[in-house]
Amino acid sequence: MSRPNARVYRATKRNIAFLAQRLRAGELVAVPTETVYGLAANGFDARACAKIFKAKGRPAEDPLIVHIHAWSQVETICHVNEAVKRLAKAFWPGPLTLVLPKKPVIPDLVTAGRDSVAVRMPAHPAFRRLLKATGVPLAAPSANPFGYVSPTTVQHVIDGLGAKIRYILDGGPARIGLESTIVDLRDPARAAVLRPGFITAAQIAHVLRLRVRPEVRARPETDQSPPDLRTSGIPGIRRARGALAPGQLARHYSPRTRVHLHARLELPARPDPRHAYLLMRKPGGRVGRNVFWLDPRGDLRGAARRLFAMLRRLDGGRFDVIHAELACGTGLAHAINDRLRRAAAR
Numbered sequence: 417m418s419r420p421n422a423r424v425y426r427a428t429k430r431n432i433a434f435l436a437q438r439l440r441a442g443e444l445v446a447v448p449t450e451t452v453y454g455l456a457a458n459g460f461d462a463r464a465c466a467k468i469f470k471a472k473g474r475p476a477e478d479p480l481i482v483h484i485h486a487w488s489q490v491e492t493i494c495h496v497n498e499a500v501k502r503l504a505k506a507f508w509p510g511p512l513t514l515v516l517p518k519k520p521v522i523p524d525l526v527t528a529g530r531d532s533v534a535v536r537m538p539a540h541p542a543f544r545r546l547l548k549a550t551g552v553p554l555a556a557p558s559a560n561p562f563g564y565v566s567p568t569t570v571q572h573v574i575d576g577l578g579a580k581i582r583y584i585l586d587g588g589p590a591r592i593g594l595e596s597t598i599v600d601l602r603d604p605a606r607a608a609v610l611r612p613g614f615i616t617a618a619q620i621a622h623v624l625r626l627r628v629r630p631e632v633r634a635r636p637e638t639d640q641s642p643p644d645l646r647t648s649g650i651p652g653i654r655r656a657r658g659a660l661a662p663g664q665l666a667r668h669y670s671p672r673t674r675v676h677l678h679a680r681l682e683l684p685a686r687p688d689p690r691h692a693y694l695l696m697r698k699p700g701g702r703v704g705r706n707v708f709w710l711d712p713r714g715d716l717r718g719a720a721r722r723l724f725a726m727l728r729r730l731d732g733g734r735f736d737v738i739h740a741e742l743a744c745g746t747g748l749a750h751a752i753n754d755r756l757r758r759a760a761a762r
Contacts, residue, residue, distance in 0.1 A: 420574050420578030420579055421578065421579055421580070421581065421582055422446070422573070422574055422577070422578045422579075422581050422582060422583065422584050423582065423583060423584070424570055424574075424584045424586050425583065425584065425585055425586060426586055427541075427542035427545065427546075427585060427586065427587060431585070432542075432545050432546050432549050432585075433549055435546060435549075435583055435585055436546060436549035436550040436551070438583055439456065439457065439458055439464075439546075439550045439552075439554065440458060440550060440551070440552070442457070442458060442461055442463060442464040442467075443457075443464070443467075443582065443583065444456065444457050444464070444467050444468060444471060444581050444582075444583070445457075445546075445581075445583040445584070445585060446559040446570075446573045446577065446581055446583065446584040446585065447542075447543050447546060447554070447556060447559075447585050447587070448540050448542055448543055448570075448585060448586065448587020448588065448590065449483075449538045449539075449540045449543050449556075449587075449590065450510070450511060450538060450539045450540045450590060450591045450592050451511050451538075451590060451592050451593070451594060451595050451596050451613070451614070452558050452559075452566040452567055452568050452590050452593065452594070452595055452724065453558065453559040453560075453566075453567040453568065453569070453570070453572065453573050453587075453590065454483075454543075454556035454557060454558060454559055455468055455471065455472065455556055455557060455558070455559040455577065455581065456483070456546075456554040456555065456556040457554065457555055457556070458550070458552050458554065458555075459480075459482045459483075459493075459522065459526060459552060459553035459554055459555040460521060460522070460523070460552055460553070461523075462523035462524075462525045462526070465480065465523060465525050465526050465555050466525060468480065468555065468556075468557065469525075471577055471580045471581055472557065472560070472561055472562045472577070473561055473562045474557065474562040475562070476525065476528065477528050477659060478528060478557075478562075478659055478662055478665075479526065479527050479528040479530065479533075479534060479659060479660075479661060479662060480526050480527075480534070480555040480556065480557050480662065481513050481534045481535070481536050481555070481556060481557065481596070481661075481662060482522065482526065482533055482534065482535050482536070482553045482554070482555050483535075483536050483537070483538055483543070483547060483553060483554045483555070483556055484535060484536075484537050484547065484553045485537065485544050485547035485548045486537075486548075487504065487508075487537075489553055490504070490535060490537075492519070492521065493518065493519055493521055493522050493533060493535065493553055494516040494517060494518050494519055494522075494532075494533050494535055495516060495517040495518075495519065496516065497601070497604050498604065499601050499604030499607065499624055500514055500516060500601055500604075502623055502624060503599070503601070503620065503623055503624070504537070506619075506623045507615055507619075507623075508536075508537040509537045509538055509539035509544065510537070510538075510539050510615065511536075511538075511539070511592055511594075511595075511596040511597060511613055511614045511615055512536065512596055512597050512599065512613075512615050513534050513535065513536040513596045513597065513598040513599070513611075513661070514534070514535050514536070514598075514599055514601050515532050515533070515534050515535075515598065515599065515600045515601060515602060515610065515660060515661050516532060516533060516535060516601055516602060517531060517532055517533075517602055518530075518531060518532055518533035526555050528659060530660065532602055532660065534598060534661050534662065535553075536596055540587055540591075541587075542585060542586075542587040543585070543587065546585060557662055558595065559572075559573045559576070559577055559581075559584075560572065560573070560576040560577065561576050561577070563665070563667065563668055563669075563670055564576060564669075564670065564671075565669055565670065565671055565724050565727045565728050565731065565759070566595060566669055566724050567724070568589055568590040568593050568721075568724050568725050569589050569590070569725065570584055570586050572724075572725070572728060575728075589721075589725075590721070591721070592613075592614050592720065592721065593720050593721035593722065593723060593724060593725070594613055594614060594720045594723065594724075594751050594752070594755060595611065595613060595662075595663060596611075596613050596614075596615075597609065597611060597612060597613030597614065597615040597616070597620070597751075598610040598611040598613070598661045598662075598663065599620060600660060600661070604624070605626070607620070607624060607626065610660060610661045610663075610664065611661065611662075611663040611664070611754070612750045612751040612754050613751050614720070614748060614751065616746070616747040616748065616750070616751075617750075618746070618747065665758070666758065666761045667758060667759075667761035667762070668758040668759075668761075669724070669727075669755050669758050669759050670758065670759045670760075670761070671727050671728070671730065671731035671738065671759060672731055673692075673730065673731050673735055673736070673737065673738050674736070674737050674738065674760075674762075675727075675737075675738045675740055675756070675759050675760035676737055676738070676739050676740070676760065677740055677741075677742055677756055677757065677760050678739060678740070678741050678742065679741075679742055680741065681693060681694075681695055681739055681740070681741035683695075683699065683703070683707060687704050687706055687707060688706075689704075689706055690735060690736040690737070691706065691735060691736060691737045691738075691739055692706050692708065692730045692733060692735040692737070692738045692739065693706060693707045693708065693739045694708050694709070694710070694726060694730065694738060694739065694740040694741060695707070695708070695709040695710070695741050696709065696710055696711070696714045696719055696741050696742075696743055696744075697709055697710075697711060697712065697713060697714030698711075698712040698713075706733075706735070708726060708729075708730065710722050710723060710726060716743060716745070716747075716748040716749055716752065717748065719743065719752060720748055720751065720752055723752060723755060723756075724755075727759060740756055740759075740760070742756060
């Protein structure tokens with residue numbers, strides 16, 4: 417294993433200024449967000465963004481999310497509509513990404529050749545300070561090797577990319593633990609949730625006062641062609657080679673250990689020591705060393721916050737199989753189950 421190159425920086429004024437200078441110079445910086453840690457580059461600099469794809473081993477067909485710190489930046493990189501303003505007022509800064517028609521200032525590499533761009537205004541205070549100090553939007557996917565479990569701590573970033581990057585801004589453990597909700601708003605009359613997250617489809621529908629189309633399912637992994645790329649009817653939106661937004665692959669957020677899903681996970685009388693059992697809540701009575709849970713009481717927010725960290729822990733436990741229980745309900749349960757199903761896809 418390569419020796420880590422990365423140095424960790426606390427979010428001091430001096431360090432923020434230094435990392436902002438590095439970003440403006442075309443370097444990569446791993447950054448904390450309220451969702452997961454990201455790997456950031458200057459969103460206007462195609463060469464800098466190309467380093468993200470190289471460090472992660474990310475295919476060019478998978479677009480990046482562009483992060484901004486102020487509304488004034490939104491109108492410089494994309495075309496907005498009234499629906500965007502309503503959702504931004506309700507949920508920004510926060511874990512919501514909007515897909516909108518882009519302006520030429522954003523390189524095609526960032527958007528996988530599409531005429532649309534995914535935009536988010538994050539809420540993490542350290543990242544917001546860095547965005548403001550840098551003065552440009554920052555393109556950033558999750559800070560991990562492509563397809564692997566997303567990082568929610570600095571140590572996760574070091575474990576995955578420590579030998580390939582030089583700078584990590586420490587913002588503590590991620591508060592939410594799941595990637596942002598992504599909504600296609602190119603045509604506000606046909607809003608669609610592309611990736612579920614902490615902000616639910618019901619909340620989005622309430623703000624927009626319209627019916628939000630169901631979450632888009634990725635094609636089976638036997639079909640590696642991109643999803644349906646038909647236009648929304650807005651002039652300038654055309655067919656393209658890449659996905660509309662990140663997080664659309666059937667297999668993603670995946671540990672190396674096989675994952676088997678269960679609607680309800682009943683522990684066997686004698687759990688196989690080669691198998692790990694991951695429950696939504698702590699079971700009653702005595703349990704074996706290979707029995708784990710996401711939240712003692714089954715709280716969905718706690719479960720979401722710990723999901724990726726637990727998958728990483730179990731992946732390092734030398735188990736043959738991880739048996740994981742799906743969450744019950746809608747809303748955040750849907751987002752948790754989306755990540756589990758992608759982690760289990762073969």
